[in-house]
Amino acid sequence: MLFKHLSLLGLAVFSNAAAVSKRDANKIATIDFSTTRGAPKQYGSGILYGIPDTDAWQIPKHFFTDIGINHGRGGGSQVPGKGWVGGEADYVARIKSVHSNYLKLRELGGNFFMLNSGLWGGDGLLVASDPLPGDNDDWSSYDAFLLRVAADINSLGMTQGLIVELWNEADYSAFWLNRSKEQWLKAWGWAYHRLRPLLPASVIIGGPAFATEMSNAGWWPDFFQYVKTNGSVPEYWSYHCLFQAGGIGNDPEWSIAQMNGLLTQYGLPTGSPLSINEYAPPEDQNPGYSAWVISTFERRDVYGLRANWAAGGALHDYMASLVGKPDDTNGGTYSNSSGGYWPTGEWHLYKYYKQSQTGVRVASERSVDDYFDVFATWDASKRKASVIAGTNAVTGTYDIQVNGLPAGAFSRGRARVVVKKYPWVSFRAQVTEAQIVTVSDTVYTVTGGAFTIPLTITEATSGYSLDITPA
Template identity: 35%
Template structure:
């Protein structure tokens, strides 16, 4: 398949017809500025929630190492959810199997150099559905304190404090995970934070891990921020979920969060998007979209995991699957994340299209520039403007070689090989910028562009 069938190269405006096309495309245009760095590449989006098989209390070895190392894995998040026992709410003996699962996942995560985020609510047993007891019921904190002290004791006993972040409760803003009054959650957060800080002063904490991303009108966000500000219980890491178009995207939620944070005189701290992408958003094109958003705002991101029971504890959050012989193989998303892991060097300044449905991530190294581009589940034509070509040692006008790759998608369990090499094109440009029009083959397709220079 020739490159011109899928990716059109537009000159940077030499005729009235071309100029008109460019003006019409501007509202659906993403940008890359090769001359502006935003820091070193750190593979911020290469984490996931659960996804590792349990192996007693030892690291798992069943998934071949290359599937984890090749995507530059950065971290996971777990706490024994959906294992056969219910957790602390049914007693210590029911808690232990969830603890063992957590210990195994911790060791697997650390084996690959990742940060492990502990899901306290899963150890308690609040992993969806009705449960008989929540922390602080009827104003009684005795059971909560016994639980939290046991967790702290076990974390220390099993040497789990290195590379650990304690997530005080997950999705407290929805009844599936907190079926009690909001004020009771706020009391629990302060209570748990202070107790665990005392028991584990060297530990890091994250919160509030809400299902809803920050917005100026969200009263739960406002009251949580007010509560932590007034009770000296600010976490080390702010956290929330970014799942689905209904929760917008970091380009809009991060500014809202900063407004709310500043209103309550809270400090600037790292942010975890500790679950990202709805199930129907997990494909190469939309994964690029999330990668671009996370990287632009310097957010650590963990892919959401939509598996249940044993499937939750396998498959690296649907990056790999197993064939009839139980042998693991990669799908199209894994291929995209593997390419993303090759994007070393400096991150480049980018912007999304104004309709916020097309986005790009780019890096520059001694080998040139790499750009990945994708839409948010949208099959429509968009324009990519690449400026600052002189930063590659190129003249203000001329031509540059661009190699294009295509990332296909055949579903979670669809085996997909390396991206298709669509060949090299000579891209003409003027005024230190070039335009590439991207017309994706499907709403799930992603592309990579490699731009050579004289650096």
């Protein structure tokens, strides 16, 4: 048995050396354990809507706590009625939805982004004849709305962990109904200056929640100029990363760099918090893209919230498609009150991200071609490194160059790496623990704290975890 073990070990080392000699320099991601960045914060564990508007936990609470959901976002969108523009009862229904979601997030120890536009009724279902703030330069209804919102925030005790987003996707016609950019900018300033003195400093005003690509064109430069002149700079910057061509497409690493550059260009402060408040359109909601995008959020200290494009009651369900249930499978009839929830493949990846990636974050960089990325932690108490890896919609073999392993823990010069694959089956499809398969279990030679792990991505939708321990 000893002879067999040594032979297998030699084969693993030989395979590693062969992989190193054939490496494509554009397809190498790096991890440096000598540089740490504090404890993991689950920067990627936020969701848009996805929480049933019930007092009890219709989706069992463990589905949230097991994966560390810590940010939510909503405004009562598509609750029956039209919000403020539909009258008192419609508005009350939506603020009740907001309050319910807010309480759930606070119970989870998280923060909540409140969408004022949803409370108004701007949820993509209004039509051109419906009123918007400032129509015909009449601001009376909008002013009354803002006073009511401020009063409700205070009376309902929503004064901690709340970020108020003044409007969602004003740069997208469905949410601003082809009104002018100038009208919206005035609405922004009106809302900011009306709400700020009515709310405690603990309540943060954020935005602009634009949908269009971060660039020095379109609505962005006018917004930067306006808020600087008007004195209404967001206290928390937020925007979407959806259907954007910059970088390699839907690429938060690229958009964050753009954002910081434009803030500097327009003389605006760069130290405020930043959130990508919608990431991963439906076609990107798989374990592979999730691992790829989470790696950026953790590297850049930016919170991300998963997009959610469901409609009606389903918008307020499914944890932004991290879970599924029987009545929405294979053409079943949806019920907003049914249970029987199950985890998806992504949910299992987020569970690993929350429960296994403990200790401290370590430095990492994605591959030169940008399509492959990793996020790694080191837990000294467990003598264990935990890594997630994935791509943005590509397959192929990539290398993970590991540097700076703790000399004490790896003093014998060997590292065991167990690689598991998290599959995507279909939209909201159930994935069991048994379907999280071990791809490889290999011992590598460590030289000077370094070695290389080749990882072959067979399906772009699959994400991977790697457990690295002394051997």
